[in-house]
Amino acid sequence: MLRILAFAEGDVPVALRRQVRAAQEEAWPSATEAEAASLAPQHDPALHPRSLILLEGDAVLSALDVLSTRIEHAGSAWAASGLSSVVTPSAHRGRGHARELVSQARVMLVEQVDIVEPVGNAERFGPRADVVLFTCDRPLQGFYEACGFEVLPGTVLVGGTPQDPFPSDGPGMDTVTLGAFVTPAAVRARGRFVGARIGLYSGPIDRLW
Numbered sequence: 001m002l003r004i005l006a007f008a009e010g011d012v013p014v015a016l017r018r019q020v021r022a023a024q025e026e027a028w029p030s031a032t033e034a035e036a037a038s039l040a041p042q043h044d045p046a047l048h049p050r051s052l053i054l055l056e057g058d059a060v061l062s063a064l065d066v067l068s069t070r071i072e073h074a075g076s077a078w079a080a081s082g083l084s085s086v087v088t089p090s091a092h093r094g095r096g097h098a099r100e101l102v103s104q105a106r107v108m109l110v111e112q113v114d115i116v117e118p119v120g121n122a123e124r125f126g127p128r129a130d131v132v133l134f135t136c137d138r139p140l141q142g143f144y145e146a147c148g149f150e151v152l153p154g155t156v157l158v159g160g161t162p163q164d165p166f167p168s169d170g171p172g173m174d175t176v177t178l179g180a181f182v183t184p185a186a187v188r189a190r191g192r193f194v195g196a197r198i199g200l201y202s203g204p205i206d207r208l209w
Helices: 014-027 033-037 097-110 120-124 138-146 184-188
Strands: 002-008 050-056 059-073 076-087 131-137 156-160 165-167 175-181 197-199
Touching (some): 014 050, 014 059, 059 197, 097 131, 097 138, 131 156, 138 175
Antiparallel strands (some): 002 050, 050 059
């Protein structure tokens, strides 16, 4: 039986974290053996990282992280969340597991339906998002659209810090920005997010999501 568990990133049990890290190493190999072997949290705790894991029994079929922060855009403050580190172990690829998990994450974030089982401190995930914003490599655009997110044409997310910005249209980058508008105020402001440069400023650890 498939189920989705939600954890604050630091609360993911070691047995599950080991499987997730192995899948991440397959997808994005670390520079050093020490980094590859580390089971420490990967994200900046200031971004309230929460992990969603799709399981069958004790086997991890797919995993992702949700990061959240507050941004200033178009003269207003917004609670923004986005997807990060979407990964499926190679043994389980090609079966729609990532699509199932991302689609359900969208339901949780956008429709505000708790379709996951919160574990431990998961209920302290922080504020609901006004808007969901994240980037992906251009070849993955169709995948995220199929999961219910919309492409925001011309929208650029600027990560990093104001002193050391990391824009999604920087040299060597070929990304698109995906989004969803949750609260009524965000829905009304949609036009101000499309074709705009948005200061995400997710910090020096995650830089951009």
